[in-house]
Amino acid sequence: MLRIKSPQDLGAAVVFMAIGLVGVYFGRDLSFGTAARMGPGYFPIILSWIIVAIGIVVGLKALTIEGPRIEPVQLRPIVVIIAAILAFGFLINAVGLAITAVLLTILAAYARRDVKPIEAVLLGGGLAIFAIVVFVYGLSQPLPAWWGR
Amino acid sequence: MEFDFVQNLATGFTAAATLKNLGFALIGCLLGTLIGVLPGIGPIPAIAMLLPITFGLDPLSSLVMLAGIYYGAQYGGSTTSILVNIPGEAGSIVTCIDGHEMAKQGRAGAALGVAALASFFAGCVGTVFIAAFGPPLAAIAQQFNSPDYFSLMVLGLVTAVILAHGSVIKAAGMVLVGLLLGLVGTDVNSGLTRYTFGVSDLWDGIDFLPLVIGLFGITEIIRNLEQRTLPRPQFNARMRELWPSKRDFQESWRAVLRGTGLGSVLGVLPGGGAVLAAFASYTLEKKVAKDPTRFGRGAIEGVAGPESANNAAAQTSFIPLLTLGLPSNAIMAIMMGAMIIQGIQPGAAVMTKRPDLFWGMVASMWIGNLMLLVINLPLIGIWVRLLSVPYRLLYPAILLFCVIGIYSTNTNIAQLVLCAVFAVFGYILLRFGCEPAPLVLGFILGPLMEENLRRSLVISRGDPMVFIERPISATLLATTLVVILALIVLPQFRRTRKEAFQE
Numbered sequence: 001m002l003r004i005k006s007p008q009d010l011g012a013a014v015v016f017m018a019i020g021l022v023g024v025y026f027g028r029d030l031s032f033g034t035a036a037r038m039g040p041g042y043f044p045i046i047l048s049w050i051i052v053a054i055g056i057v058v059g060l061k062a063l064t065i066e067g068p069r070i071e072p073v074q075l076r077p078i079v080v081i082i083a084a085i086l087a088f089g090f091l092i093n094a095v096g097l098a099i100t101a102v103l104l105t106i107l108a109a110y111a112r113r114d115v116k117p118i119e120a121v122l123l124g125g126g127l128a129i130f131a132i133v134v135f136v137y138g139l140s141q142p143l144p145a146w147w148g149r
Numbered sequence: 150m151e152f153d154f155v156q157n158l159a160t161g162f163t164a165a166a167t168l169k170n171l172g173f174a175l176i177g178c179l180l181g182t183l184i185g186v187l188p189g190i191g192p193i194p195a196i197a198m199l200l201p202i203t204f205g206l207d208p209l210s211s212l213v214m215l216a217g218i219y220y221g222a223q224y225g226g227s228t229t230s231i232l233v234n235i236p237g238e239a240g241s242i243v244t245c246i247d248g249h250e251m252a253k254q255g256r257a258g259a260a261l262g263v264a265a266l267a268s269f270f271a272g273c274v275g276t277v278f279i280a281a282f283g284p285p286l287a288a289i290a291q292q293f294n295s296p297d298y299f300s301l302m303v304l305g306l307v308t309a310v311i312l313a314h315g316s317v318i319k320a321a322g323m324v325l326v327g328l329l330l331g332l333v334g335t336d337v338n339s340g341l342t343r344y345t346f347g348v349s350d351l352w353d354g355i356d357f358l359p360l361v362i363g364l365f366g367i368t369e370i371i372r373n374l375e376q377r378t379l380p381r382p383q384f385n386a387r388m389r390e391l392w393p394s395k396r397d398f399q400e401s402w403r404a405v406l407r408g409t410g411l412g413s414v415l416g417v418l419p420g421g422g423a424v425l426a427a428f429a430s431y432t433l434e435k436k437v438a439k440d441p442t443r444f445g446r447g448a449i450e451g452v453a454g455p456e457s458a459n460n461a462a463a464q465t466s467f468i469p470l471l472t473l474g475l476p477s478n479a480i481m482a483i484m485m486g487a488m489i490i491q492g493i494q495p496g497a498a499v500m501t502k503r504p505d506l507f508w509g510m511v512a513s514m515w516i517g518n519l520m521l522l523v524i525n526l527p528l529i530g531i532w533v534r535l536l537s538v539p540y541r542l543l544y545p546a547i548l549l550f551c552v553i554g555i556y557s558t559n560t561n562i563a564q565l566v567l568c569a570v571f572a573v574f575g576y577i578l579l580r581f582g583c584e585p586a587p588l589v590l591g592f593i594l595g596p597l598m599e600e601n602l603r604r605s606l607v608i609s610r611g612d613p614m615v616f617i618e619r620p621i622s623a624t625l626l627a628t629t630l631v632v633i634l635a636l637i638v639l640p641q642f643r644r645t646r647k648e649a650f651q652e
Contacts, residue, residue, distance in 0.1 A: 009316075011581035016322045023329055026344055030336075036611030040336040040343055043599040047329045054322040061318070070580055077374035078576060081367060081548065082569045088552045089565035101549055108545040111374050123542055127549055139205055141557035 006067025009058050016055030023048025080111035096144040097136060101128035158280055161508030165516060170213045173206065174513055177214035178520045181221020186228055186532045187543060192423075193586065194365040195222035196483050198547065200358060201554030208491040209506055213513040215487055219480065220517045223423065223463060224268060224525060227456060228532055231260045243431040247444060247451030254447050259393040263401055263449055264456040265525055266393070271409040271457035272518030275464025278413045279471075279511050287472040287497040295604035296615050298475075300625040302598050305419030305469075305477055306591065307629050311636055312425055313587050320587045323578070327588035330355055331595020338603070350563035357486040359555050359564045360592065363571025364585040366551045370544050371576055393449075401453035404434050408454035412461030422466045422478035423459040430458035464514055470495050471507060475594070479586040482593040 004010050023044055033039025061067075084107045091100040105124030109115050136145045164170075180202075184195040199218050203211035231248035244264065251260040293301070306324050313320035333344045334354030345351040393401070411433060412426035434454040435444050444451050467484075469477045474496030476482040488495050493506065500507045525532075555564050575585050609615035617623045 008580070008582040009319075012319050012322070012578070012583050015578065015581060015583075016326070019326055019329070023344070026346070030341060030343060031339075034611055035606045035613070036609075038338075038599075038603045038606060040339040040341045043602060044329060044332050044343060047325055047332075051322060051325045051329065054318060054325065058318055058322065068582070073580065074375045077371045078573065081371050081374070082572060084548060085367070085552055085565055085569045085572070088549075089556065089562040092556060097553075104549055104552070105545040108548050109541070111371075111544075112541055119542075120545075123545060127546055131549060131553060135553055135557060139202060141205070141553070142560055143553070143557055 004062060006062045006065060007070045009062035009065075009067050011070060013055045013059030013062055016051050016058060018055075020048045020050075020052030020055055023051065076113070077111045080107065084108045084111075093144065096147045097132055098128045098146055101131050153284070154280060157284070157504070157508050158512065160504055161280075161510075161512030164209060164505040164509035165213060165512040170210055170509075170513065171516065173210045173214040174217045174516050175520055175524070177203075177217025178221040178517055178524060181218035181223075182225040182228075182521070182525065182528075182532065183221075183535070184218075185222035185225020186535055187225075187547075190222075190369065190547075191226060192219060192222040193361075193479055193483065193589075194369050195225075196480065197358075197361040197365050198551055198554065200361075200483070200487055201558055203487065204490060204558055208488075208493055209509045209513075211491055212488070212506070212510050213517075215484065216510065216513050217517045217520065219463065219484070220268075220272070220460075220514075220521055223459065224265070224521050225532070227264050227268075228261060228525075228529070229536065231264065231452070232257060232533060233536060243427045243455040244452060246431070247446075247448050250445065250447035251449065251452065256447065259397050259449070260452050261529060262393045262526065263397060263453050265522055267401070267405045267408065267453045267457040268460040269518050269522040270405055271412060271461035272464060272521075273515060274409045275413055275416070275461040276511060276515040276518070278461075278465050279468055279514070280508075282417075283468060283472060283507075283511070284500065286468060287500050290472045290497040293473065293621065294619065295601045295608065296619050297621040297625065298473075299598065299601040299605055300616055300622040300629070301419065301473065301475060302594055302601070304625045304629045304632075305475060306587075306594065308419050308632055309478060309587055309590055311632060313584060315582055315584055317636065319581075319583045323583050323585065323587040324591040327591020327593075328595040328598060329591075330360075330588070331592045332599060337596075337600075348563070350561065350567075354596075355592075356559075356564055356567065357483075357490070357592075358558055359568035360571050361483060361486070361589060362551050362555055363568040364575040364588065366547070367568065367572035368575040368579060368585070370548060371572065372579065373540060374544065397449050401449045404430075404450035404454035405457045407433060407437070408457035409461045412458030413465045415458070416462030416465030417468050417477075419469065419475070419477050422480065423463045424478075426458040426462035427455040430454040460518075467510075467514070471499065471510070472497055475597075476590065479589045482590045485593055 027041045027045045027048060030041030030044070031039035032041045032045060084104050087107060088100055088104050091103060102121070102124035105127055106117075106120045109120035109123075132145050135141045136143055180199055181195060184190055184198060185192065196215070196218055200215070203214045206214065227244050227248070230242075230244040231252050233249075248260045248264065251257065310317060310320040310324055333351055335342050335352050342352055408430040411430050415426040415429055416422060431451060431454060434450045435441050438444065438448070438450065466477050466481055469475050470481045470485055474494065476485045485495055493499060493503075552565060552568075555568050558564070578585065605615055606613070615622075616626060
């Protein structure tokens with residue numbers, strides 16, 4: 001009976017095999033060529049197969065050698081932080097750095113459980129001013145400061 | 150030769166020691182230390198985060214500033230290790246052992262002082278080392294042909310994998326995934342796009358900045374937020390005197406010399422660098438000590454040795470990058486990424502075509518080290534106070550600067566999406582016990598490796614024997630084989646590796 005002894009290794013094995021197979025599958029239209037005339041698919045497809053092979057080895061290891069368990073994923077931090085990054089991207093051109101920075105700071109504060117809203121707003125305001133002074137005026141980065149473009 | 154050495158350094162100092170560049174070096178050191186001091190942020194995320202602000206400068210100024218950031222981040226990391234026992238990166242773990250013990254005994258000042266002086270001394274030697282061995286190595290590099298480059302990259306990646314944190318086989322997987330990611334975009338030879346999945350933003354390849362910031366900066370924030378108790382530094386270190394006593398000097402100067410020598414040599418090796426040097430130096434100090442039981446209980450040699458070793462190695466690991474154009478570890482990969490963004494392809498050609506740039510950078514390393522010494526000793530009080538800023542106020546700021554940095558380099562939302570994708574990817578991989586550092590090295594080397602493989606096989610008409618017919622390439626591959634065999638055959642080697650990386 002197969003028993004997973006190292007969940008972490010199994011996870012890594014799945015990731016590696018998936019990446020390798022994606023590499024092989026999406027590389028199928030690229031011509032492989034010959035060694036003397038390497039096609040655009042030559043190197044990536046060889047790499048992909050080696051990655052698959054490593055995935056298999058790691059997978060076998062997961063079934064034979066005891067290893068640590070996977071730490072439970074906490075959704076809150078990762079979801080909120082990713083949302084904050086994307087929100088910045090969608091807001092910056094519409095409303096400018098000042099408002100975006102405040103909103104990002106407030107949103108990011110919710111990545112933790114016990115949020116202090118007033119503190120987050122104050123921090124956001126401070127960071128917005130700092131960011132505008134340093135990045136827009138100091139380093140003259142191409143960012144709209146006060147309103148969208 | 151003697152004359153060249155002096156003249157080269159003179160060229161460098163004239164280029165680097167302008168008021169403008171000194172200013173950037175100062176800002177770099179300050180910012181680097183500032184970020185490096187923050188608990189849980191090592192040099193890699195620190196450099197990644199600060200990278201964008203150097204883009205607007207001219208090439209030399211930006212490199213001068215980057216070098217400052219690097220040394221600052223490293224020194225900042227040591228400060229945190231000593232004061233609060235939170236290593237920012239693998240290299241400072243060793244400093245934690247005895248450094249923090251000294252701090253607990255009320256000798257934090259002496260530990261910080263010795264760390265700063267040892268680092269400065271090692272930095273000076275490291276700079277001279279580069280100035281002395283850079284040109285001859287560059288001359289050797291000119292003999293290198295495509296097969297030799299390819300074999301050198303194989304050796305570098307294999308040693309990097311073996312010296313990486315955690316499982317060897319997973320690190321190997323990460324390097325290969327990095328190589329594959331490096332190939333995304335338009336193939337220079339056929340003009341065909343590869344693995345772009347119809348996304349036009351990927352035609353030029355995956356951008357370096359969203360990748361490193363996503364994998365290191367953002368993943369780091371998420372990981373810190375997950376800990377129930379946020380890295381909340383606590384220290385009761387009394388800062389009575391910063392200057393080490395005469396006895397401290399007597400006890401540590403030999404360790405500094407040994408650490409510097411060891412670090413200078415280990416830094417040059419492919420896959421080597423600051424982390425390896427620090428570990429090796431600590432082990433060496435423990436071996437040569439009259440009373441090894443003192444280690445772990447506040448032995449000053451345990452701070453002086455590793456601190457000088459990691460700083461010496463931090464300097465000399467620039468040698469392979471500047472002479473061969475090949476980064477030997479993840480930090481150098483980031484430096485290389487920054488140079489390429491500046492339009493400089495690192496390699497021996499830089500030394501001959503842009504001597505001001507090459508020697509300017511070498512000179513700036515020394516200037517950076519001097520500045521660190523000058524600013525850190527008086528400013529230590531400020532850095533200490535910074536440590537007590539709670540993480541809940543820090544991470545929104547770090548996040549904001551990361552996204553501004555990414556967005557302002559080419560004002561494209563796709564970059565932020567890419568960054569988010571890599572943050573999630575890096576997070577998942579960390580959950581499965583895969584460290585991201587080898588991936589970055591692979592990512593930078595991917596296109597270079599393919600190009601050199603292609604050229605080699607074109608020369609040999611497809612005959613793979615070309616890699617063992619050329620003496621340089623054959624030697625490098627033989628070394629690779631020896632390294633791999635050592636790992637498989639020698640259980641002792643494996644054990645040492647395991648011990649060294651235990652946290």
